[in-house]
Amino acid sequence: MLQTDPCILVIFGASGDLTSRKLIPAMYEMHVLGQLHASTVILGVSRTAKTDDQWRDELKPWIAQQAKGFDEAKWSDFAKRIHYFAGDAAKPDCYPALDTRLGEMAQQKGTKGNLLFFLSVAESLYEPIVQQIDEAGLVTEGKRWCSIDPATKSWQRIIVEKPFGHDAVSAASLNRALGRAFEEESIYRIDHYLGKELVQSMLVLRFANSIFEPIWNGQYIDHVQISALETVSVGQRTAFYDQTGAIRDMIQSHLFQILAFVAMEPPTLYTPENVRAEKIKIIDSISVPTADEVAAHCALGQFASDGKEGAYHELAGVAPNSTTETYAAIKVHFDNWRWGGTPFYIRSGKKAAAKRTEVVVQFKPPAANLFRKVTGFGGEAPNRLVIEIAPRERFNLRFEVKVPGFGLRAAAVDMQMDYGNEFKAEPIEAYGPLIVDAMRGDQTLFKHRIEVEGAWNAVMPFLDDRSAKARANIHGNYACGSWGPASADELLGRDGRAWRNEP
Ligand SMILES: NC(=O)c1ccc[n+]([C@@H]2O[C@H](COP(=O)([O-])OP(=O)(O)OC[C@H]3O[C@@H](n4cnc5c(N)ncnc54)[C@H](OP(=O)(O)O)[C@@H]3O)[C@@H](O)[C@H]2O)c1
Structure with missing residues (x-):
């Protein structure tokens, strides 16, 4: 060190x-x-x-x-x-x-x-x-x-x-x-999300083990979901939020950093230069949708009134005709060999059903279903890795096992590694280690100029005039305490997939 x-x-x-x-x-x-x-x-x-x-x-x-x-x-x-x-x-x-x-x-x-x-x-x-x-x-x-x-x-x-x-x-x-x-x-x-234990731990999980990296690609992974949902509203600073919205506040900044860690190629060595070079490359390989594709690649929403607080566009400080999103889901594709054709779905929203920051890596079903003639086997895609970043810090790996007893029946079970239980360490404020890194001259967990500009270029179609169609009828299009607007379910539904909405 x-x-x-x-x-x-x-x-x-x-x-x-x-x-x-x-x-x-x-x-x-x-x-x-x-x-x-x-x-x-x-x-x-x-x-x-x-x-x-x-x-x-x-x-x-x-x-x-x-x-x-x-x-x-x-x-x-x-x-x-x-x-x-x-x-x-x-x-x-x-x-x-x-x-x-x-x-x-x-x-x-x-x-x-x-x-x-x-x-x-x-x-x-x-x-x-x-x-x-x-x-x-x-x-x-x-x-x-x-x-x-x-x-x-x-x-x-x-x-x-x-x-x-x-x-x-x-x-x-x-x-x-x-x-x-x-x-x-x-x-x-600085991006304080990169100071969070589980975000850094993703690099260790991927690159310090030999069992994940060989299958960490579009051949074995069906899709990835990255969620950062909150139950709270936009707070006191409504005028500030109205200039910002979920894409700027969460997706372009924090969630693209998580995306980079999940999707990047292995650096040759864990050094600031090598890690940042790989993050720049992966952000640079995001396929930017054309104007015609934008509406089909995103779902934008504003929360409705819950009876206590007005709908977002009715709040003091918010322009009545505001189309700023308090919820956004976008579909990201990479133009590279590892991920060609594998979608990454990213969502963030206020007043959602649960407070949740997590990455879901959904693996494909086995290439052949050996048990297809046995009752009780659906041939679904059981394997998934859930990396929970907040409020709990833990990994869950789901796989199928035989249910004990007569006959052959399978059930999906989760193997879990909970940071709090395993290491008995309380999470510390993310800013501290990051500022100390800067005092040491270690830029590993900080963003490079090209990376920041690349992330902006990738989200601009969802923010500027190209997103007008996706913003039509946005007012109150999702209920408080829900998992977001119907269009967010349709975004995955069109691809035959569904969000992990487990409370
Ligand atoms: N608050 C958060 O949790 C949070 C999280 C992420 C990012 N950020 C970002 O961090 C920045 C600071 O946020 P904040 O919430 O701390 O804002 P804030 O509460 O408004 O504090 C900013 C402070 O800057 C001082 N200031 C204003 N003009 C100045 C000047 N010309 N020279 C020196 N000091 C000046 C003001 O104190 P005086 O009136 O005494 O000058 C003010 O208290 C913002 O860019 C914000 O978007 C904040």
Whole structure:
């Protein structure tokens, strides 16, 4: 494992929800687990005036609530790492004083000029802040293979939160803005789904065993389902959600990352470069539907009223004629040898029947049904692997066995590996290990520029004018607490398949 360098983690958006609820509690967990270098410190930046101590007082209850194993003594120790700087990070006049403060902290703490920026502000501020960081000369490591400046032996890196662009054009623009200030090797496009145990564990399951990979292709796999369903509504930020929708919020970002891990070719070695190269290739091989194919390749929906809350288009903050999807299912094909002809169905929705993030790998039926003349054998496709990512973390492998007793009857049974039971380890907040990876310079679980742009290109037909037909009659087209609109069942039904809708 690479060493964690000492550094200053500079969080832009210190007063915000993400910082308080996720980032700082995750850093506390990393501190308790001994994953932070002793000299590493955090500098929060936002416009509201407050002192270091005031910010610490604000953060303490969040850590007590969100982090595992809050302990007063450990908190006191961790609090010494936390500092605050008030300023408007999108304006140049913020930077002389910020530069001075960073210089003083580096001197006092011995962080050697290593800076890890984290953009935890509204997306519209990403480009202005990156430009100011660059113009203020805070990125000093040189512009080529920049992880380490040979003169100072320091590095500057940046973590960029989702949303990474609003569409293919804005994502490319943001990539260009980042590229003017940072080398690709220093840009960490974060997706907290990749910090989840079961997502990474998929790579180990596929590539550390010899029993799965030989059958992990279209010859043996009938299709794959990737679901991320929630029972909750869109929350308070309705206006924000109305600009986003399920495809942007979940499918283009998180679920395409899971898709890449399920479908990619084996890297030659587990290194950041090799894993990312395979993810780029698999995203690049997604077959983008033509305008005529879009409606038949997707199902879009908005939840109806449940009697307590109005239908989605009736909510305050949502345009009454909004066609933003609160549910989306899309069918993905790859133009490559492994998966040619094998569909991957991806769905995500709000106010669904169950909270569920999972991957279902459905295998084909045996090539010949030896038991076809025996009563009780249906010749169906019994074998499937379900990788449950949330709320439980477990693998389930289903196969047929003989039912004990006279005669020959078969039943499908599940063999299960439950992470909680097996390792007695509670899941930790995904942001912590990912930020520590960035401190180590390990980009394995971060997205490459080409991958992000490829994912946008693949979903654009489901978002722009080409999706107009699929958005017709979207208002209230699925009931709250259901598994989505009827069109989602038809999407698989037309192919002779059905969603796994097991509560
Ligand atoms: N919240 C989540 O769970 C979540 C999850 C995934 C992604 N994200 C993304 O993460 C980003 C942050 O989300 P959030 O929910 O934390 O937003 P938020 O609650 O609105 O916080 C953003 C903070 O940025 C600060 N800020 C605004 N303008 C600034 C400026 N010019 N310079 C410095 N600081 C400035 C504000 O504090 P001041 O008023 O004090 O400046 C504000 O509290 C967004 O892009 C969001 O889409 C959030």
